[in-house]
Amino acid sequence: MKILVTAKRVEDPESKIKVKPDGTGIVQEGLKYKINPFDEIAVEEGLRLVAKHGGEVVVVSIGGKEVHEQLRHALAMGAHKAVWVNHTGPLDQMGVAGLLQKVVEKEKPDLVILGKQSIDDDQNQVGQYLAEWLGWGQATFASKAESFDSENEKNKVPALVVGADNKTVRVVREVDGGLATVECQLPAVVTTDLRLNQPRYASLPGIMKAKSKPIEELIPAGLGVDVTPKLTVTKMSAPPARKAGIKVPDVATLVEKLKTEAKVI
Amino acid sequence: MPRPEITDLYLIDELLTDEERAIKNTVAQFIDREYLPIIGRHFEQGTFPMEVIPRLAEMGVFGANLQGYGCAGLNNMSYGLILQELERGDSGLRSFASVQSSLSMFPIWAYGSEEQKERFLPGMAKGKLIGCFGLTEPDFGSNPGGMRTRAKKEGDHWVLNGTKTWITNGSIADVAVVWAKVEDGGPESIRGFLVEKGMPGFSAREIKGKFSLRASFTSELSLQDVRVPDRNVLPNVRGLKGPLSCLNNARAGIAFAATGAAIACFEAALEYASSRVQFDRPIAGYQLTQEKLADMLQEIVKAQLLGHRLMRLKDEGKATPAMVSMAKRNNVRVALEIARTARSIFGANGITVEYPAVRHMLNLESVYTYEGTHEVHTLVLGKAITGLDAFS
Ligand SMILES: Cc1cc2nc3c(=O)[nH]c(=O)nc-3n(C[C@H](O)[C@H](O)[C@H](O)COP(=O)(O)OP(=O)(O)OC[C@H]3O[C@@H](n4cnc5c(N)ncnc54)[C@H](O)[C@@H]3O)c2cc1C
Numbered sequence: 001m002k003i004l005v006t007a008k009r010v011e012d013p014e015s016k017i018k019v020k021p022d023g024t025g026i027v028q029e030g031l032k033y034k035i036n037p038f039d040e041i042a043v044e045e046g047l048r049l050v051a052k053h054g055g056e057v058v059v060v061s062i063g064g065k066e067v068h069e070q071l072r073h074a075l076a077m078g079a080h081k082a083v084w085v086n087h088t089g090p091l092d093q094m095g096v097a098g099l100l101q102k103v104v105e106k107e108k109p110d111l112v113i114l115g116k117q118s119i120d121d122d123q124n125q126v127g128q129y130l131a132e133w134l135g136w137g138q139a140t141f142a143s144k145a146e147s148f149d150s151e152n153e154k155n156k157v158p159a160l161v162v163g164a165d166n167k168t169v170r171v172v173r174e175v176d177g178g179l180a181t182v183e184c185q186l187p188a189v190v191t192t193d194l195r196l197n198q199p200r201y202a203s204l205p206g207i208m209k210a211k212s213k214p215i216e217e218l219i220p221a222g223l224g225v226d227v228t229p230k231l232t233v234t235k236m237s238a239p240p241a242r243k244a245g246i247k248v249p250d251v252a253t254l255v256e257k258l259k260t261e262a263k264v265i
Numbered sequence: 266m267p268r269p270e271i272t273d274l275y276l277i278d279e280l281l282t283d284e285e286r287a288i289k290n291t292v293a294q295f296i297d298r299e300y301l302p303i304i305g306r307h308f309e310q311g312t313f314p315m316e317v318i319p320r321l322a323e324m325g326v327f328g329a330n331l332q333g334y335g336c337a338g339l340n341n342m343s344y345g346l347i348l349q350e351l352e353r354g355d356s357g358l359r360s361f362a363s364v365q366s367s368l369s370m371f372p373i374w375a376y377g378s379e380e381q382k383e384r385f386l387p388g389m390a391k392g393k394l395i396g397c398f399g400l401t402e403p404d405f406g407s408n409p410g411g412m413r414t415r416a417k418k419e420g421d422h423w424v425l426n427g428t429k430t431w432i433t434n435g436s437i438a439d440v441a442v443v444w445a446k447v448e449d450g451g452p453e454s455i456r457g458f459l460v461e462k463g464m465p466g467f468s469a470r471e472i473k474g475k476f477s478l479r480a481s482f483t484s485e486l487s488l489q490d491v492r493v494p495d496r497n498v499l500p501n502v503r504g505l506k507g508p509l510s511c512l513n514n515a516r517a518g519i520a521f522a523a524t525g526a527a528i529a530c531f532e533a534a535l536e537y538a539s540s541r542v543q544f545d546r547p548i549a550g551y552q553l554t555q556e557k558l559a560d561m562l563q564e565i566v567k568a569q570l571l572g573h574r575l576m577r578l579k580d581e582g583k584a585t586p587a588m589v590s591m592a593k594r595n596n597v598r599v600a601l602e603i604a605r606t607a608r609s610i611f612g613a614n615g616i617t618v619e620y621p622a623v624r625h626m627l628n629l630e631s632v633y634t635y636e637g638t639h640e641v642h643t644l645v646l647g648k649a650i651t652g653l654d655a656f657s
Contacts, residue, residue, distance in 0.1 A: 030270055069283070076287060201295055204325035204347070205337045207287045 001055040003046040004109035007070040008036040010120040019238045035070040038115025041192045043074045044199040056080040064088045075210035076202035082215040095227035097129035102223035116191040127191035137184035143174035143193035292350040300354040305618040307480040322392030328370040334386035342576040345521035352525035356628035357481030364433045367515035369396025376502040397438035399429035410452035414445040425491040435484025436469040457499035466491040477631040520592035521572035526625040527600040530607035564599040587649035590642035601629040
């Protein structure tokens with residue numbers, strides 16, 4: 001089967017994000033970038049399914065030349081080929097979904113796996129738009145909801161199972177207070193939650209091999225998509241700074257303060 | 266505000282290819298996520314986290330700069346970058362990788378028969394077979410040419426007798442590359458023997474009481490009438506050149522890697538100095554601390570440039586022993602000094618394993634001594650400069 005996965009370039013979650021003083025965005029100087037962690041999980045799940053069922057994983061990213069780094073990362077993990085939608089400038093969720101729709105129509109995958117959201121603007125919309133516009137079924141927030149280290153985990157049925165006839169996919173989703181298992185006809189769109197899998201480390205020979213894997217370049221105009229945003233970010237602000245804690249001299253004072261000030265006991 | 270990128274003040278990252286950078290970042294991520302959280306405990310308890318071996322093997326770390334036989338076939342620069350990230354974790358892990366790759370796999374790869382390569386290298390690359398390198402003896406450290414370990418021919422076997430000491434990975438090794446003199450010969454008769462675990466008369470004993478490289482196995486090997494079959498002798502090398510070429514390989518990696526420990530100490534000290542308040546100000550704001558940080562960074566950048574050039578020269582086949590000696594001598598010494606300075610910035614906290622400085626500082630005392638002591642590298646360089654041999 002053919003699986004399309006996404007690899008958005010986002011700020012490294014471990015770097016310190018600072019909002020520009022005028023609120024128009026974040027300070028980009030000195031920041032490191034990575035593949036969106038949810039997308040990395042999507043790549044991993046795609047690779048696992050293909051290992052079981054055969055086929056290929058195609059990875060797509062939208063952005064300037066710098067997104068090659070994320071495409072190469074996915075290729076190094078084992079993806080077979082990459083599609084680069086060359087676009088710089090603002091883009092909203094509908095723009096992204098519109099571009100992905102065209103890529104899907106071109107590549108004709110059996111399954112599209114995306115991160116449920118990207119950790120930069122946390123919108124959680126692209127997968128849903130994409131499924132809607134393609135007219136495909138969707139299963140969002142695929143998850144396992146188990147500690148990865150537990151014995152149980154190792155023997156557990158995977159959260160994403162493709163039916164024996166290659167016509168359906170069964171997905172375990174994380175919902176409030178538990179798990180829901182849904183079945184969806186293929187082709188379908190699945191979005192990944194954090195606890196679906198633990199992505200592999202790329203092997204070092206894999207990194208070298210990625211160099212010679214193909215990256216196909218597309219442009220929005222060539223795909224016939226108007227990506228003029230319908231949504232604009234008008235202001236960004238940092239969360240209010242936390243007040244420094246205090247030290248109390250003894251347990252009695254602590255209990256007293258928890259009672260009278262924090263009012264938690 | 267601390268900026269970790271400050272350690273790359275001279276944009277040395279830009280001198281790397283995209284693939285070299287990706288290799289470095291991948292190993293760095295593994296170290297950050299999987300190794301740093303556990304190393305303090307292992308160092309304290311004097312244990313080695315065996316579980317990381319298969320995972321590093323899966324990534325292709327072991328014998329990474331060798332071609333074929335299941336090895337990754339990367340260049341020496343990539344190999345150096347891998348080791349530097351392992352060393353940023355702990356010198357014990359980097360020592361494991363250096364010994365496995367440069368001192369055990371390399372001699373088999375370079376001097377072994379086809380049959381030996383097929384028999385050992387794929388398993389060693391996978392981390393299923395662990396190797397060690399037996400050169401040093403109780404009475405012969407800097408002067409290995411004086412070794413007493415002997416091999417005598419008996420039919421289609423060799424009988425080995427002797428003691429090797431300070432052998433990294435000795436007690437967990439499946440195969441030991443043991444260097445011994447043949448019959449009554451001198452240093453020119455030295456040959457390499459692949460002594461396998463379980464051969465009668467061969468045993469390894471863990472050296473206790475170490476305050477350095479605590480998260481690494483160091484052992485004494487005892488060989489009493491060990492019968493080693495002909496097919497376990499490295500056919501293609503004779504004399505001290507064998508072990509010394511392995512060491513030369515390993516030393517280049519170590520010279521490059523030592524900066525990893527220095528970076529770990531510097532970054533942690535910078536973060537600590539920025540948040541530790543004394544006399545109402547972060548200690549990073551005081552001139553004396555800033556001088557320490559400036560000195561540390563300056564030496565890190567210089568060491569990185571030296572290491573970078575060394576690996577490029579090695580990839581071009583132009584690296585000489587004098588170049589390797591200069592880099593090992595400089596980079597390990599400055600890393601040790603940086604670790605000590607970092608330790609002082611942490612104040613009392615600096616003497617615990619909660620912070621990395623004292624651990625690296627103690628480790629680097631070994632690195633200063635092994636793979637050619639600092640003094641021995643001074644003499645190699647001195648000989649290259651003057652043409653006069655000051656060893657004896
Ligand atoms: C943790 C650890 C792991 C090791 N792992 C291995 C291993 O895997 N395999 C292996 O074979 N060995 C290993 N070694 C041994 C290491 O290579 C030796 O310790 C090193 O070669 C020095 O030998 P020595 O300790 O006998 O010191 P010595 O040679 O006795 O030196 C003592 C001092 O005298 C100085 N000195 C010696 N000769 C001269 C001279 N001509 N001029 C001036 N100064 C001189 C030295 O520089 C040093 O300061 C390891 C050592 C350590 C500490």
